[in-house]
Amino acid sequence: MQILKLNSNREEIIKAAVACLKNDGLLIYPTETVYGIGANACSHKAIDKLLKYKGRRQGKPLSIAVTDQKMAERYVEINQQAAKFYKNFLPGPFTVISKSKNLVDSRVNSEFGTLGIRIPDYPLIVEIIKTFNQAITSTSANASGQKRPYKIQDIFEHCSTKQKALIDLVIDAGELPKNEPSVVIDTTLSTPIALRGSLDQNHHHTGQILWSKSANETSALASRLMLNHLNQLQKNGLIFALNGPLGIGKTVFAKGVAKFLGIQEIINSPSYSYMNEYAYQRAQTKGTFYHLDAWKIDSQSEVELLNIQQLIKKNNVLVIEWFQQIEQYLTLEQKTTLITLDFAESKQKRKIVISES
């Protein structure tokens, strides 16, 4: 492994970095957010090496870094929504998801055939990519599940000798300012949706409004929300709290979650029996999906009967329909990730307000 300090000769850094990438090597590089790890996104061998380094990905997609929209168009289909976003926000700390043209190694795409694109606001990196003339991966440089890497030490303290040996080149820019990881924006749904972070950093708890035009879109939304919350799922479990009138698509959302988890059984409404449970295995993760319906419930003792608190644990997902019926009786631990979706009907479309706490 070679480490080059940022104050070394710029030309030399670029040359070394491009050589490393051409050789299917792994490159650790600074960005305006955290340190990233780059590999040739189109090379099977390079992605093999990257996945070996990152460790268990549990089906999380990678994303790629390019120089500009024109280069992005080689890899993805940029729709009107995405084009607008590129114009207003890039380069910058955003990852924009579009439909992949499948030029990259298949493991870089998401399971939905989409691909995240990043244009770093870091001229040196853009220049490296430009010279290399191929997209590089833009995932964070920590091994999966480890600390956010703001300095090289963060990375190496938390990886094994074996992992460390896979790194070919490090561009060390010292300690980076503690900026949040990039906000992920999905432009493949009819409303762009922020999958990670918030467009407005000061308003984490205000609801984000989405529109769904069909059951398929509601189901897709569920899958995307799951994909984005895999970390929380694997740590403490997840709760989706659904509110909204009869026949608005709450069970459709639950079906989307089940589909994401690879559950084959038909997901029926649990209104009558209060709760249905399904064991699932997705990649290496095993857990239980609990589908609850509080439609018939409105007393403390019934909520106690369901033992909801005990169901919330690592790798378990709870989807609770008619959540407002039981909200007041439920005390959740601080660490629990609760995603509330309020459904309403407006002009033949579903308006879904999402908030997270």
Added chain:
Amino acid sequence: MSKILAIDTSCDDTSAAVTDGLVVLSNIVASQNQIHEKFGGVFPTLAKQAHQENIEPTINLAMQVAQLDWSLINAIAVTVGPGLAPALEVGITQAKKLAIQYNKKIIAVNHLEGHALSPLALNHSRKRGKQADTKVNLPSLAVVISGGHSEFILVQQLGQYQKLGQTIDDAAGECLDKVGRLLNLGYPAGPLVEKFAKKGQASKFSLPKAMTMQDNFNLSFSGLKTAARNLITDLEKQNKLDQQTTYDLAASLQEAVFGQIIYKLKRILLSPNLVAGTYPKRDFLDQIKNGQAPKTLINEIWLGGGVAANINLRRKIRQLLEKYQEQSGKKIQLKVPYSKKLCSDNAAMIGLVAGLKYSRNEFAKLDELDRKPNLTI
């Protein structure tokens, strides 16, 4: 014959029964419906607490009505699923306790199998006069329509089941209950929807009949629910939701729910190969003229579940079977449970399944007996 003490606590109702083969000696349901109604449609069910309070008195009453002593009981049967896990737990714990106390064998029963076979139950007081009814002419089609289930099950042999189709979202009874609640008919609203429907005109409102475009035997009621909600919201806005409109809506709703069931039932009868689950082709349906419909392997239809008590649904199925007989020359008999109590959740149906299992020596090991909340058939 084997005498069984059966317990069912799969959901809201605590029930115990004593059966002797297919004959029901007692069937006690400590119904919590009265508790529900008191709260006017908003209804704490207090399920577990009520089960625990009710279970022993319910069992004692079942034994008392059957006029049997524990020494005459051959085995204890209990529902292990599907249902609500903590509720199932109460019944299973009690069954284990009794099995140890009285040294009885234990039989685990699938609640759905109970509903499927419930039309075979025989009334104790009439059993001598109606021996002819005990003859079962297989294969049959079990149609379970309730608040929690909507399934079509092919029965080639007792104990051997093949699910042909099921709801992919809401159960039929649930749809009636939920839309009924929007019409302020309390809970469960299904029986009231039936009463109101008689006074209404089904043709007043046209609600969608889903799944007719899907080439399978599954059902779906969520789209219907959405359409009904929108319709009710509109009518309320226009201040038009008066008494007669509510009757008409109830009739239209019932028509849409039952219409879909009948539609799929007809497809099942016309299937060229039911065992393979083959859905009849559209052009094939068009070619059916009198006397040309294929003869199905089904000899009987068994209608079970809470909605099986609905007279309108029974009539619609009978009409379908008459028409089918004209088209194919084959007569199919419709069997329904002999009482309303046997339609909704009850332990007698669990007892009669257990009686059959007893004769096949299908007993559960005490230490392996466990709840199976998502058991299927």
